[in-house]
Amino acid sequence: MNIKIITYLTCLLLNCVISVVAVADVFASSDFAEGTNKTEQVNNSYSKQAIRQKLFHSGGQPVPTGLCPKTIYDTIVPLPQARNKTLDMSIIGIEQFIAANGIQTIEQLLNYLPVDYRTNFSLVEHTRATGESNLTWPRIVLFGADGKFLFNIGTKPDDPKYNLLDVGFLDERTGEWEFSVFDFSLHKPQLIRNDASCAECHGNHNARPVWGTNLDWPGVFGDNIAQGPQGEALDAKHAERMNEIRAGEGDSPRFDFLLWQNQKLKRGAKRKIAHHVFGAELLLSNIAMGSATARGAFIRLQNAKPALYRQARLALLLAYYVKKGNSYLTAGDTAKLTAVAQAIGAKGMTLGDLLQALGVDINEAFSLATLAAREPPQPDWSMGAGDLTDMLMLQVLDDVRRYNRGVDNLLANRSANKGIIDCPQTANTVSEIITFKMLHLFYLTGQEKYEISRVYYPLDIEDIYSRVFLPVSHQLITYLKQP
Structure with missing residues (x-):
């Protein structure tokens, strides 16, 4: 950790008063933000265009439960033009x-x-x-x-x-x-x-x-x-x-x-x-509306305050793990997240606080089961094995791996123990599972999904935390917390 961030954290723990401008400067220069405020991708193979260019149809691999894609890019059937x-x-x-x-x-x-x-x-x-x-x-x-x-x-x-x-x-x-x-x-x-x-x-x-x-x-x-x-x-x-x-x-x-x-x-x-x-x-109605809602939220997250979002991406991932109860924060970790929160103008350091400061109020955006102006918010709207926060954070992680070589390597080198349900040979790494879920949740059009689902549907498509985040939790949390 450089001298600047050490000085800042020491002052923070002693309740020193530092201006928001100084906090932002410290945060931007810290290792915690390494690679996240860059606008040049280190791996452009994960873009929607790059993924779609790799799509092919094989007719599928027969398995006892039906058909499986041979790889994450296999749509099994031809896609409509x-x-x-x-x-x-x-x-x-x-x-x-x-x-x-x-x-x-x-x-x-x-x-x-x-x-x-x-x-x-x-x-x-x-x-x-x-x-x-x-x-x-x-x-x-x-x-x-x-x-x-x-x-x-x-x-x-x-x-x-x-x-x-x-x-x-x-x-x-x-x-x-x-x-x-x-x-x-x-x-x-x-x-x-x-x-x-x-x-x-x-x-x-x-x-x-x-x-x-x-x-x-x-x-x-x-x-x-x-x-x-x-x-x-x-x-x-x-x-x-x-x-x-x-x-x-x-x-x-x-x-x-x-x-x-x-x-x-x-x-x-x-x-x-x-x-x-x-x-x-x-x-299926919830997965359709949920994936569209989460896609919209992510696009707004990117567009509302793009520079602050790029700086806060790693902090969002750590706050997500904390929300899931999978990460204990030391005093240093807390100070780190507090610095991020102050830098982006958040009221607190929870995931909801950080997202709200970046333009996505989950109490409104994710409360699909309530009437916005008439009923208390219920942002834990569910699609079965996952919720809207899971879908949003999948997209944040996908975004981070494009710009952060350390995260990209971590995901690409972690084998997919669970893989794709009923199709264990389709995806070999956690990185491939991310690509597969991004394709089937967000990149395929409605008519393309219609054609594919006539012969194949990924039953665990909305299961994001246990299939993506949990297998890499130890390595990724350690990376996110590193000085």
């Missing part, structure tokens, strides 16, 4: 498509959506959003295979908002969610962008979707009403109504758009998404 898409899945793209094609009704628009929106949907009996719904006339939530564009569609004919189409869209350039409305009640459909009323439920700068956490989806068909650990289990009334809709007896043309698996639904069962080798609807 972007030039073949009919509709630009953005709010402006849909607005332009409606105008160019003379679309007059919601039903007409639905027929042009990509196929993964026909299969990736949920029905909602009791909604907390605008519009009406009930058992007979549930609202339809389309989340697609990647959760980046969401639709909320009414089916109740006498609902005053029947001809309003609520949408949510993640802009991957800014990381911001937009919640807007297409009004089809007029002769010419009109787009109402960023309606102020949306913020009451979805939030403001850290806006996000509203959806139930794992094992608790209130009002959604398939949420287990009975007590117990089985969170996803159809109630008899939901199974009966879904079977009617499947049989063409839904009495709304908007149900005709939906594509169902050939599965007669019954009480206690899970509805399986059509054309999906795994298919558990509600778990």
Whole structure:
């Protein structure tokens, strides 16, 4: 550790008063920030573009459970070509498509959506959003295979908002969610962008979707009403109504758009998404919306205060381990994190404090199960084997390994003991597992995920801490704490 940082830490422990400018100067010059404030990558093979250039399809390696990718770059099946898409899945793209094609009704628009929106949907009996719904006339939530564009569609004919189409869209350039409305009640459909009323439920700068956490989806068909650990289990009334809709007896043309698996639904069962080798609807809805939400949060983290974020990356990783209960902080470690917190203007040294100072308020950004302005935050929103913090920190670690040779080497040299579930030969190192998860969570498009999931789905995709962070915890924590 250089003399400057030793002097600073000694003063800090003696309660000396040092200006924020001095703290920032000390922090930037410390070994703790080594490699994290650089803008030149030491390994550019981890970028989205570099990874996509390596993709190939082999047809898969047969195993007792089905098919496995031969390597982390194997998509098994050919990916659809972007030039073949009919509709630009953005709010402006849909607005332009409606105008160019003379679309007059919601039903007409639905027929042009990509196929993964026909299969990736949920029905909602009791909604907390605008519009009406009930058992007979549930609202339809389309989340697609990647959760980046969401639709909320009414089916109740006498609902005053029947001809309003609520949408949510993640802009991957800014990381911001937009919640807007297409009004089809007029002769010419009109787009109402960023309606102020949306913020009451979805939030403001850290806006996000509203959806139930794992094992608790209130009002959604398939949420287990009975007590117990089985969170996803159809109630008899939901199974009966879904079977009617499947049989063409839904009495709304908007149900005709939906594509169902050939599965007669019954009480206690899970509805399986059509054309999906795994298919558990509600778990997949959370992984889709969760991965999109975490992607947006990471992009905002990079964009809001880029210089401070680059300086704080290693501190974020250490604070994450502390949050997980996997790291004890000595007085020196605490002083180190406190220096980082002061340098970036954080109120404290917890992971939440650091993220908030960098522009991501997890109490708003990660509380998908609550209404932003009406209910207390619950930022531990779950996707099963992981939460949104895990997904965010996976991206931070991926970012760090591009700029920090020490972290990159550590991850590349650590063998993957667990590997990919059911496919132990697909990934050989923790670094390869990171690349695999980044690809399947964030880099593949919805239509690409749809094609792959017809034959293969990584069942542990949301399990990030035990598959990535835990195997390297000793070495990485030691590296993060080194003087």
